[in-house]
Amino acid sequence: MKNLPRLRLIQGAGVVAVFAVALAVPALAPDPATTNIAVFTMMYIGLATAWNIMGGYTGYISLGHAGFFGFGAYALGLLLTHLKIAGGYEPFLLVPVAGLLTAVLALGIGWFALRTRAATFVIVTIAFMFMLQLLAENLVGLTGGGAGLSFPSPTWSGDFFNTPYYYAMFLLAAVGLGASWLIRNSKFGLGLLAIRDDEDKALAVGVPTGAFKLTAFVISATLVGMIGGVYGYYVTYIYPQFVVDPLIGISMVLMVFLGGLGTLSGPVLGALILEPSQLWLAYNYGASKLYLVFYAAVFLIVILLLPRGIIPSALELLERWRTRSGPAAPAPAAPSTPSTPVKAVTP
């Protein structure tokens, strides 16, 4: 216990260090191939963190978040088209507006979906995602339908192009992490965790479960929507089935589970491991059909061996090592990524 202030200091230093490195990535590795991977990785860090706010804290697993991702992309695209904004830095300023629109949508969908629980909730979120995809495809006058929607393209050079997008994604991921940390350390967060443990008891004790769940859902969806907007801008052209894509939705879930559901750094770790390796694997081995099999195998091994995710399992190991060494053992080196994971409570 007396090592706590030192632990906190180490953790804090760790956070700052990671932050600084992340900020410097475009300077450290300016070649476009790397910054491209960095953009997508940072995107998934943000997505996983945002998803975790709902799935990790409340225990409501949403497999339809890709719908919000796509909605945010279309929202930003349509704003840019109708307001006739050219490529450059201005479109980034409209990202929060796309987020706001996504929030309104999430309010509606969330109110409805949260009337259900557990497995039904999962499937309802999937249904809403497909509905959004169908709307994007069929409201041709609005979205362009199957022909897709164009984003204005900035005239930056090939070598610099990726950098502003990286920082935009970084900003969104930072906001997400900040929100996640704030929620975790607040009464709101406590209420969410109570909902995850046993919703009916939480309700009985006076936690406003309905309002809390909806709030978490909306926050989670808004972040995902904004990230979707930046994504659409980055790839410059979107189609309904690529931007409302179940694979994106399931990837963010997998990353959270890999890293550790409900932890702060778990989603970050999961994204850091999975996204670059997936892009690299597809590039180097994708041409062989066995790529999917390999991916699935990795998937399965991870889930079966580390069902609680890396961070909680690692911490558990650390804990066991610490207590085995006896009470006089020095404080273990703080994990390199800062986190105060919630110990998994009874399943």
Add this chain to the structure above:
Amino acid sequence: MRRPITAAMAGLGLALVACGGSGGTATTSPGTPITIGVSVSLSGDFSGDGKALEQGYDLWAEDINRNGGLLGHQVTMKYVDDASSTQQVVTNYQNLITVDKVALVFGPFSSLLTIPASTVVARYGYAFPEPAGGGPSVFNRGLTNLFFVQPAAVEDNLVSYTQFLLGLPADQRPASVAYATQDDPFTQPQVDKAKSLLEAAGMKTAYYKVYPAETTDFTPIALQVASSNADAVILGTQLPDALAFVQTFIQQHYNPKTIIETTGPDQGSQFSGPLGANTEGIMVPAGWTANATAYGNDTFVREFIAKYGGAAADISGDSAEAYSVGQVVDQAATKAGSIDNAKLIAAMHSGTYETIQGPMSFDSTGKPQGGVGVYIEQWQGGQAMFVYPASVAAAKPEYPKNNWQ
């Protein structure tokens, strides 16, 4: 499910890439071997045509290497999978250009992936010959490095067919036409243009529907087409729906005088396998058939069968397109005297190129031009052949088509 004519583009693009060097990153000294990078959809939604395209490219690479290489450079093809995903295709081209430093690139195998890929490639000044993106939105993005290697822009694919119908004697012309098309940037523009041309000439529209590309059960739509009793049916399909519509027509004993589908009947054995003798009389717009007489085609067919086996009728149009791409690149490089990307781009904007799909040239936005046009191919007696216009026809068009068996 999107099977644009990417092979040709890809082949061309690859050849160009191989020849032209890069717009900045890679420089090639004479005689060195070069790599051509292509992003292929080998998994995911668009994985169908990949193999046919690869076969076409590989055959071209083999041929050109045997003849001394592309302007003296031996060609190696590098294929990367984009899993039919936008993310991956963007990553792939950035990697191919900046990491692998390929000399040239070709377009991806799907029109949907072509557009995001084209902006990436343009940033680096590479030429972007592509076989798949021919819809209107491809050409209005202000890019000058893009070339759609096909005999005509996508929306003109059915123009020959409308000319055929309108050229029939008045008492034989179809009384009405039914249209059904996917909401797809490849199929819908063609069908819509055909419809406007035919309506302007006075042909009645008995039915017109656009259905989502993601539809899995086409039977209800096919039933509606059948119940319209139209004499002519124009379908904007890819392979699965092409098959489904025909099968429903057979089951419902609905035999229109003429049927044309935008893709499907040009896919060789994938079409004739499920339908057997019932391919008889079905038409498809095509720039190429196995027995066409364009530049080098008989050699191509012979070599293809020797290398991959099968029969001439089994060869998919995609392989021919891939091969044509290679041919254009080869000729452009010879004309420009270099495989530098910038020089190739300049060269390709002018002149005519001889390919197994016929002669081709491109306007300033990369659209194919010159009215070469796309012809009508029809299945007769288990073989697909050009039937219109008469200048390329190997047989007279079968009209009205025979009844189902």
Add this chain to the structure above:
Amino acid sequence: MTLVLEAAVLGILTGGVYALMASGLTLIFGVMRIINVGHGALVVLGAYLSFAIWRALNIDPFLTLVITMPVMFGIGLVLEVVFIRPLKTDREALSVLVTYAIALGIEGLLGFFFTSNYVQLRAWYANASFPIGSFHVTYVYVYGFVLCLAILAAIFVMLYRTTFGASIRATMLNRTAAQLIGIDVDRVSAIAFGIGMATAAAGGVVFGITNAFNPGSHYDLISRLLTIIVLGGLGSLRGAIIAALVMLVSEDITSVLISPVWASFVFFVILVLVLLVRPQGLYGVRVRDRL
């Protein structure tokens, strides 16, 4: 009007196939409380197995079931024991990920062995049809429908007339209580999963005859199957069947009356409307579950 009737008949016939596939899915959920998002891929696997046998032996596609159903049953047992049984914590959530991984793996293997070309099972009588009024009903659809009815009836008989069926129902009602009275829930789970796989094989044959398919076809399938079982009520066999029929008939009628564009949308709208009134689905039981 006849068009609507045609659409309704078509909806019922294809609804039968979906009912069969959905019944396996809902059974698996009821017994094991897991969402098998790989079910679509397993149906496609069944279709490909039938395809391979049909191509090699040149027999009637329906006859391939004699081989594929037991084989798929066995595969189901293996999958359950190896991948699902080890899941102890966060079962429902993790099962989604595990079964999705299985689906991806199957898609990859199928793509490797069969390539991504579209294929279809063809019976020599595939396009034969008989007239009803002014339109024709295709024989294969009817045979497929009859097959589905037969298998569903067999499942019902098994569930309600055999002791083993009673153990399944007991496990579905309350897993812990079933264990307490001596039922080997692990064995019941494995066999239920196997049965689910066998129904997937049968569904696969009918699906493979009436649709062109390739390894990527499972995505469309699973989204519809999931919607159907939620509409019917998770774990309810009766609900799955009725939901499948309702869904397919509405979809086909919408396609004909309004537009194909909104047909699949109707699918989901119906789900949303029903859940608004009955969050547990048509025949579901209202349980206060937590993940």
